[in-house]
Amino acid sequence: MTTTQTTRRTVLGGLAAAAALALPAATGTAAAATGRPGPRIGILLYDGFSLLDPTGPAELLSRLPGATVTMIGEHRGPVRTDTGRTAVFADRAVSEVDRLDVLLVPGAGNRGTVAAMNNPVLLDWIRRIDRHTTWTTSVCTGALVLGSAGLLRERATTYWAAAPYLEATFGVEYVPERYVRVGKVITAAGVSAGIDLALFLASELAGAEAARAVQLAVEYDPQPPFDAGDAATASPQLKELALRLLAESQV
Amino acid sequence: MTTTQTTRRTVLGGLAAAAALALPAATGTAAAATGRPGPRIGILLYDGFSLLDPTGPAELLSRLPGATVTMIGEHRGPVRTDTGRTAVFADRAVSEVDRLDVLLVPGAGNRGTVAAMNNPVLLDWIRRIDRHTTWTTSVCTGALVLGSAGLLRERATTYWAAAPYLEATFGVEYVPERYVRVGKVITAAGVSAGIDLALFLASELAGAEAARAVQLAVEYDPQPPFDAGDAATASPQLKELALRLLAESQV
Numbered sequence: 079m080t081t082t083q084t085t086r087r088t089v090l091g092g093l094a095a096a097a098a099l100a101l102p103a104a105t106g107t108a109a110a111a112t113g114r115p116g117p118r119i120g121i122l123l124y125d126g127f128s129l130l131d132p133t134g135p136a137e138l139l140s141r142l143p144g145a146t147v148t149m150i151g152e153h154r155g156p157v158r159t160d161t162g163r164t165a166v167f168a169d170r171a172v173s174e175v176d177r178l179d180v181l182l183v184p185g186a187g188n189r190g191t192v193a194a195m196n197n198p199v200l201l202d203w204i205r206r207i208d209r210h211t212t213w214t215t216s217v218c219t220g221a222l223v224l225g226s227a228g229l230l231r232e233r234a235t236t237y238w239a240a241a242p243y244l245e246a247t248f249g250v251e252y253v254p255e256r257y258v259r260v261g262k263v264i265t266a267a268g269v270s271a272g273i274d275l276a277l278f279l280a281s282e283l284a285g286a287e288a289a290r291a292v293q294l295a296v297e298y299d300p301q302p303p304f305d306a307g308d309a310a311t312a313s314p315q316l317k318e319l320a321l322r323l324l325a326e327s328q329v
Numbered sequence: 330m331t332t333t334q335t336t337r338r339t340v341l342g343g344l345a346a347a348a349a350l351a352l353p354a355a356t357g358t359a360a361a362a363t364g365r366p367g368p369r370i371g372i373l374l375y376d377g378f379s380l381l382d383p384t385g386p387a388e389l390l391s392r393l394p395g396a397t398v399t400m401i402g403e404h405r406g407p408v409r410t411d412t413g414r415t416a417v418f419a420d421r422a423v424s425e426v427d428r429l430d431v432l433l434v435p436g437a438g439n440r441g442t443v444a445a446m447n448n449p450v451l452l453d454w455i456r457r458i459d460r461h462t463t464w465t466t467s468v469c470t471g472a473l474v475l476g477s478a479g480l481l482r483e484r485a486t487t488y489w490a491a492a493p494y495l496e497a498t499f500g501v502e503y504v505p506e507r508y509v510r511v512g513k514v515i516t517a518a519g520v521s522a523g524i525d526l527a528l529f530l531a532s533e534l535a536g537a538e539a540a541r542a543v544q545l546a547v548e549y550d551p552q553p554p555f556d557a558g559d560a561a562t563a564s565p566q567l568k569e570l571a572l573r574l575l576a577e578s579q580v
Binding site: 145238271274290298303320 | 379380384391396418420442446470473490525537543544549551554557558559563568571574578
């Protein structure tokens with residue numbers, strides 16, 4: 079086996095990357111000194127969240143010009159996912175954050191969702207932050223947390239298996255689309271739908287060309303080898319297997 | 330505003346969820362006591378990785394029957410992403426892991442990729458682990474790390490902007506597909522392509538029906554509001570903007 083050593087400054091090819099690295103130094107300096115000047119995006123992490131719900135949108139939204147994406151927890155520190163085997167760091171506690179341009183509430187497994195829906199510290203913070211946001215958003219069962227905070231009106235989407243609960247509990251119509259906007263509240267469908275939501279948010283926050291550049295930056299040209307992600311066309315057997323795999327993998 | 334309290338045991342609807350929660354208790358007990366019996370999947374985190382590269386595959390692969398997905402770092406503890414603003418926890422150090430069924434090496438920004446390509450501790454560990462894996466895989470510029478470990482042959486894919494570097498440095502053909510398999514080595518394209526790779530791995534590890542259930546479990550029915558993720562059809566201007574946004578957002 080061979081080990082290739084590289085001393086090249088860049089592995090991202092050619093002229094474009096060279097141009098990218100020739101940014102005015104002031105950009106970086108200003109960002110380091112005062113925080114970046116673009117949208118302040120906050121993602122609420124809570125125990126038992128599903129890993130892709132916050133990380134997909136964070137990956138995309140962090141590329142917007144001047145944007146900051148901050149992971150926020152009830153307390154600072156690692157927050158465990160629904161599998162209990164992975165944690166993402168909350169860099170800020172809710173008590174340290176009182177203004178955001180965009181709030182995103184991810185979904186969780188059953189245990190984490192129910193706990194968040196009954197956590198007055200989180201619900202009060204969500205309501206306080208929502209007063210000043212440009213966009214208040216959710217992914218997956220995060221919609222149920224927004225509902226518990228009293229923020230859903232008329233229509234919403236959520237994880238497909240939570241749709242009956244959403245309608246019965248919050249009196250809103252479940253719309254089986256990737257994301258559903260009602261005023262400044264946008265709910266996204268399950269887990270991976272947060273990526274599509276993030277592209278829409280990107281276009282609203284920074285324009286269509288920036289959104290397209292973000293899509294290219296993450297090479298989001300999806301080509302799943304199966305076509306089984308739509309609950310509307312899934313068999314009862316496949317739905318049951320999906321929910322069983324989820325339940326087995328969650329703590 | 331109203332706050333809805335829930336005392337329901339499940340928010341994931343109906344009979345299917347009830348069935349899911351009626352799993353034999355032994356499953357959970359065995360998992361807790363001895364580790365789950367399915368594939369051991371390890372994801373290498375290193376400073377400056379791109380957030381979605383490991384978290385997308387981890388979300389999907391963690392749902393496979395009995396699978397464990399472990400985040401592994403040079404040391405235990407938080408590992409910062411390329412933006413410097415988010416960290417994922419490495420629950421194991423490379424020194425603690427000597428066997429995996431699946432190894433996944435994510436990509437990173439330019440700085441993180443180059444550092445990993447020149448880190449003998451990580452490269453030696455990757456080579457040692459690869460001797461016993463069923464699958465050795467990468468996402469995005471993780472292919473360059475596999476290349477530096479001497480593990481690429483014939484063909485590979487990587488982040489679109491790293492393709493010229495890949496070909497020039499490792500003498501392999503760049504194939505612009507979502508993932509490229511050569512023997513047991515599978516490289517995926519940029520960032521979001523790890524999700525498509527994960528579905529392929531799911532089908533290989535647990536069969537097509539389980540892979541389809543995982544796709545439904547994460548509601549992966551992608552419908553991006555733009556169609557800009559394919560570098561082969563992107564304009565030079567869009568490519569340059571994408572690379573500039575990446576460079577600006579990375580530390």
